[in-house]
Structures are given as C-alpha cells and as structure tokens.
Amino acid sequence: MKESTIMKIHYGTALASVGLVAVHILMRLTTGFSDSLSYENVLANYQSIPYVIMLELILILLAVHGFNGLRVILLELKQGRVYEKAVSYGCVVGMIVLIGYGSNTIIQTNMGMI
Amino acid sequence: MAQVSSIAEEQATTPLSASKSVLLRISRFNPETDESNKFMEFSVPYQKWTTVLEAILDVKKHFDHSVAVRYSCRQATCGSCGMLINGKPRLACFTKISELNSNVVTVEPMNNFPVIRDLAVKFERLFDTHQKIKPYLIRDDTELESDEKEFLQSPEELENFIQFANCIKCGLCNSACPTMTTDSSFVGPQALAQAYRYVADSRDKGKDSRLDIIDESHGIWRCHFAGSCSQVCPKGVDPAMGIQFLRGYLLGFRS
Numbered sequence: 001m002k003e004s005t006i007m008k009i010h011y012g013t014a015l016a017s018v019g020l021v022a023v024h025i026l027m028r029l030t031t032g033f034s035d036s037l038s039y040e041n042v043l044a045n046y047q048s049i050p051y052v053i054m055l056e057l058i059l060i061l062l063a064v065h066g067f068n069g070l071r072v073i074l075l076e077l078k079q080g081r082v083y084e085k086a087v088s089y090g091c092v093v094g095m096i097v098l099i100g101y102g103s104n105t106i107i108q109t110n111m112g113m114i
Numbered sequence: 115m116a117q118v119s120s121i122a123e124e125q126a127t128t129p130l131s132a133s134k135s136v137l138l139r140i141s142r143f144n145p146e147t148d149e150s151n152k153f154m155e156f157s158v159p160y161q162k163w164t165t166v167l168e169a170i171l172d173v174k175k176h177f178d179h180s181v182a183v184r185y186s187c188r189q190a191t192c193g194s195c196g197m198l199i200n201g202k203p204r205l206a207c208f209t210k211i212s213e214l215n216s217n218v219v220t221v222e223p224m225n226n227f228p229v230i231r232d233l234a235v236k237f238e239r240l241f242d243t244h245q246k247i248k249p250y251l252i253r254d255d256t257e258l259e260s261d262e263k264e265f266l267q268s269p270e271e272l273e274n275f276i277q278f279a280n281c282i283k284c285g286l287c288n289s290a291c292p293t294m295t296t297d298s299s300f301v302g303p304q305a306l307a308q309a310y311r312y313v314a315d316s317r318d319k320g321k322d323s324r325l326d327i328i329d330e331s332h333g334i335w336r337c338h339f340a341g342s343c344s345q346v347c348p349k350g351v352d353p354a355m356g357i358q359f360l361r362g363y364l365l366g367f368r369s
Contacts (some may be wrong), residue, residue, distance in 0.1 A: 004329045004364040011365075075331055076297045084331065 006068060013040040020058050027051070046109040059102040068093040129217035136211050137170050140181055141222040144231050153220070154178065160211045166219060167206035169181035170233070182232035190348055193284030197233050198222040203286040224289035229280050240285050247327055249312065252320025256327045264279045271316040278311035278356055280349040287343035287353050299332035303353035306334055310356035313363065325363055334360055 013029050027045075028036040035041060045051050071091040075084060138158045143151035156177050158169045167185055174181050183206070186192040198210050200220055211219055227235035232329040287303040288294050294302055309328055313321045328334045334357060343353040362368035 002329055003331055003335050004334060007335050008365065042231060072336070076293065076300075079297065079299045079332070 013061040017061040063095045063098045067091040135159045137218045139220040152314040162212040166209045182233045182234045193282035196284040203289040205348045243301045247309040251318045265317040275311045275314040286346045289347045290342040307353035307356040
C-alpha cells in the first residue's frame with residue numbers, strides 16, 4: 001500500500017475518532033457522570049445496539065490510528081530492511097489482535113455473557 | 115579645487131574603526147584517529163565586516179594551517195562553507211562576527227552529515243537524495259525539436275517555483291532537520307523542496323514519477339513540520355512550505 005494511502009487512512013481515522021469519542025463522552029451527560037461509570041450502567045450501555053456499533057467503530061478507528069502511529073515512530077527510531085518489515089507486520093498483527101480482543105469483549109457483554 | 119581638498123581632509127580625519135577581538139572556538143575531529151571532538155580556541159581580531167569564514171582563514175594563516183574547512187566563492191553562492199556557528203547552521207561566509215553579538219564564536223561541523231575532518235563534512239547523502247528526485251525537466255519533446263521555440267512561462271507560473279530554484283545545496287536545511295537526525299533513510303528537506311520546484315514548474319511533465327519517489331515510508335510523510343529548515347536557509351527558500359504543497363498533491367487537494 002502506498003504511504004499516501006496509509007496516511008489518508010491515518011488522518012481520516014483521527015478525525016472520525018475525535019467525532020465519535022466526543023459523542024461517547026457526551027453520552028456520560030445522560031446520567032450523572034459518576035453514575036454513568038457504575039458497573040451496572042456500563043453493562044446496560046452494551047445492550048443498546050447503536051451504542052455497541054459506535055464502541056466497535058471507536059475501537060477499530062483508534063486501533064488503526066494508534067498502531068500506524070506506533071509504526072511511524074518505530075520506523076523513525078531505527079532503519080533496516082528486516083527491522084522495518086518486522087515493525088510493519090508486527091503493527092498489523094497487534095492491531096488485529098487488539099480489535100479481536102476488544103470486539104470479543106463488546107460482543108460477550110452485549111450477549112449478557114459478562 | 116577647494117572641494118577636492120575638503121574631501122581629502124575628511125578622509126584624513128575619519129577615524130579607523132577600532133579592531134576588536136573575539137574568541138573563536140573551532141571543533142577539531144579526525145574520525146580516523148580521534149574518538150570525540152575537542153575545541154581549540156583562538157583570539158582573532160575582527161572588524162564589523164569580518165565574516166566567520168575570514169576569521170577561520172585567519173586562524174589557518176597565522177595559527178594553525180591544519181584546520182580543515184571547505185569554502186570557495188565567499189559570497190553565499192557555492193554553498194560550501196555551511197557549519198554550526200554558535201549552535202545554528204549558517205554559511206560562514208555569510209555570517210558576520212559582529213552580527214552574532216557574542217564575544218565567543220563556536221564553530222562545529224553541520225549536524226546530520228558525516229565528518230571528514232574538523233569542519234568539512236561529506237555531502238554524499240544530500241547529493242544522492244537530490245539526484246533521486248530527478249532534478250531536471252522531464253518531458254518527451256525538447257526545445258530544439260519543436261521548431262526551436264522556447265517553452266514559455268507566464269510570470270505567475272514562474273512565481274510558483276522561483277524561490278525554490280534559489281537552492282544552493284549548502285545542506286543547512288538538512289542539518290537543521292530533526293527527522294534527518296533520527297531517520298537515516300529520510301529523503302530530507304533539500305530534496306523535497308527541489309521535488310516541489312520541478313513539480314510546480316509548468317514546463318515539467320514528470321510530476322507523477324516524482325510524487326511516486328517521495329511517497330514512500332521514508333519520504334515526505336516523515337516530515338514533522340518543525341520548520342527549522344526554512345529558518346536556516348540563507349537564500350530565503352522555504353522547504354517546509356514546499357513540503358506542505360507536495361502533501362497537497364498527494365492528498366488530492368492540488369492537481
């Protein structure tokens with residue numbers, strides 16, 4: 001993939017994350033801030049399908065943006081063919097694992113398994 | 115006759131400007147024999163028009179001829195005498211000691227360049243990256259083939275890139291760039307500014323090939339926009355602006 005395509009995704013995920021995280025924080029205002037973070041209320045949030053979709057999107061956007069940012073930082077720290085390939089593939093694997101783990105948590109909570 | 119006499123009197127009575135002296139600290143380092151650099155100090159007299167290069171050459175002439183320094187034109191045209199002067203990348207021939215407002219002038223080799231000896235550095239990386247971005251007009255026809263007509267440009271088209279054509283390849287921008295320090299594969303502000311110079315030239319048809327060259331993992335996207343390259347350019351080139359314009363092409367904001 002061209003670096004410009006990766007950076008378009010990087011900037012796009014940053015902008016979209018800001019918007020969705022803002023909505024996510026504003027949702028805390030529907031109840032008192034401390035109440036909204038109580039265990040029962042947090043679990044209850046996962047029963048709303050639109051909210052679950054939003055959380056899943058935030059997870060994907062931040063994972064993609066964060067791991068690409070990490071890749072960029074690591075590429076600047078050190079150079080070398082093997083190292084750069086390891087960093088690039090490592091970041092993709094890390095991103096997939098994080099999204100998988102987070103999605104698993106979201107789905108299990110939504111299905112009442114937690 | 116009276117007028118000539120008065121001029122002569124005025125010249126005779128004009129006091130010579132007092133010569134002051136400055137402590138010139140020169141970094142000495144030979145990578146073949148030394149583990150680290152050390153500074154040698156010289157007290158050098160200067161006038162208000164004395165440049166740092168002239169002070170260094172004074173040291174070579176009167177104190178230590180073994181000081182290694184690269185220079186040629188002495189008028190900020192050849193780009194040979196770039197060095198760190200009191201910590202900032204500057205051309206030694208274009209920096210007057212009196213402008214520095216300091217009794218101590220420290221000269222060191224430029225950052226981000228391998229040292230040959232003392233103040234002389236290797237330019238291979240700069241020339242390689244400069245060559246990599248194809249610093250020439252790319253098009254199928256030539257001026258000679260098309261009935262010997264010139265490729266005309268309007269003043270507005272010239273204005274798009276003319277400041278970038280002032281680059282003298284002195285390397286000060288690459289020396290000031292923080293990304294060049296950590297990323298040994300980064301193409302650098304000098305080459306990126308020259309890529310923009312040709313991409314913005316209305317006579318050039320090689321935009322896509324040049325954008326492909328800089329659109330890689332150690333290319334244009336590794337610029338953090340610190341802007342130090344533009345701060346130190348002795349010819350008024352603004353590489354940071356050129357880099358942003360190039361990003362505009364790659365992101366689809368410019369065509």
